[in-house]
Amino acid sequence: MHPLSGLEITELELFKVPPRWLFLKLKTKSGISGWGEPVVEGRAETVAAAIREIRPHLIGHPANKIEDFWQMIYRGGFYRGGPVLMSALSGIDQALWDIKGKALGVPVYELLGGAVRDKMKIYGWIHGDTPEALAEAAKKRVAAGFTAVKMTVTDQLEWIDAPYQVNAAAERLAAVRNAIGDQYPIGVDLHGRVHKGMAKMIAQALEPFHPYFLEELVLSENNDSLSALHNFTAIPIATGERMYSRWDFKKILQDGTVDILQPDLSHAGGISEVKRIATMAEAYDVAIAPHCPLGPISLAAALQIDFSCINALIxxxxxxxHYNEDIDLTDYLVDPEVFGLKDGYVPLLTAPGLGIEIDEDKVREAARTGHDWKNPIWRNPDGSVTEW
Incomplete structure (x- = not known):
């Protein structure tokens, strides 16, 4: 029997599991199953509804015909793109690649041309309410084996805020830099909280402490302002977690206003589309650093891209x-050590498909509890809504 026979999709199941994730399981006629992670944080039910709408196109479709399915769902809808539709497609795409890799007995990166590296550098988030707490958190991450960290340096911001906010941002980064030295990269995530009028002040204040990159210095809908910012600061500019296809990334690559793209494997069209985005970025001498604040399936999918793309940075x-609280991403894996962090790297995943094995019993048990995670709503002192 040909290894790709019997791969027609027969079953689809969704599992909403803590802390804020949505898992998808696809089963084929031959019995091979694949997993994906389609979710918009805070909109899990909305994405689940989109997948149920796609279901008639999925059941009976050969899982190995990944590109055909991607194009059918993307181009077959008159309205396309955006976080919900692309996240639904992303999770399905991940599961299809998982099935095809398992059917052929190889990791997904082998189907993308093979590995270009033996291990992938990762970073760990740090969180703290004071510069001292952030410094301590960074030291703990380094002690745990991370060789790079990422942090936010701002809270609520007005469109143009007082100097103390700029100074506070610099003090937070300075405390971490002083705590761990200059051998460890520190990514700075501005979370889109900074508006154009303050962006240069923030960048200038942070520059003495040599951040690895400035992530979402402005919201992606304001990417037109990146030209002036890119020419103003020596710090690499990163963005992309709220961009959903190669067409969203096209203009900033053409404009030369970004140094690192951060597509999310659960939002930007899955493995199929992020591979294309990475290839586009390489042609413009731009790195990628896939966004992944999600669960184990999304991380495994991101690593398949990292292992196969020469311009994958971290x-x-x-x-x-900090927001995972009672559940961490390895809790849903049969082998919680599969990602094997060592000296700041994850070694090459070697198991077929996405390279992980989901603990289905644990997933089904957790889905009974589910979640209703929503991001906080932040307001300024005058009561106006501001970016979280």
């Missing part, structure tokens, strides 16, 4: 991140 992970 990988985000939610391992031990």
């Amino acid at each position: 990988q985000e992970t939610s391992l031990g991140v």
Whole structure:
């Protein structure tokens, strides 16, 4: 029997599991199953509804015909793109690649041309309410084996805020830099909280402490302002977690206003589309650092891209991140050591498909509890809504 026979999709199941994730399981006629992670944080039910709408196109479709399915769902809808539709497609795409890799007995990166590296550098999030707490958190991450960290340096911001906010941002970064020295990269995530009028002040204040990159210095809908910012600061500019296809990334690559793209494997069209985005970025001498504050399936998918793309710089992970609380991403794996962090790297995944084995019993048990995670709503002192 040909290894790709019997791969027609027969079953689809969704599992909403803590802390804020949505897992998808696809089963084929031959019995091979694949997993994906389609979710918009805070909109899990919305994405689940989109997948149920796609279901008639999925059942009976050969899982190995990944590109055909991607194009059918993307181009077959008159309205396309955006976080919900692309996240639904992303999770399905991950599961299809998982099935095809398992059917052929190889990791997904082998189907993308093979590995270009033996291990992938990752960073760990740090969190703290004071510069001292951030410094301590950074030292703990380094002690745990991370060789790079990422942090936010701002809270609520007005469109143009007082100097103390700029100074506070610099003090937070300075405390971490002083705590761990200059051998460890420190990514700075501005989370889109900074508006154009303050962006240069923030960048200038942070520059003496040599951040690895400035992530979402402005919201992606304001990417037109990146030209002036890119020419103003020596710090690499990163963005992309709220961009959903190669067409969203096209203009900033053409404009030369970004140094690192951060597509999310659960939002930007899955493995199929992020591979294309990475290839586009390489042609413009731009790195990628896939965004991944999600669960184990999304991380495994991101690593398949990292292992196959020469311009992959570093990988985000939610391992031990503060908002996971009672559940961490390895809790849903049969082998919680599969990602094997060592000296700041994840070694090459070698198992077929996405390279991980989901603990299905644990997933089904957790889905009974589910979640209703929503991001906080932040307001300024005058009561106006501001970016979280």
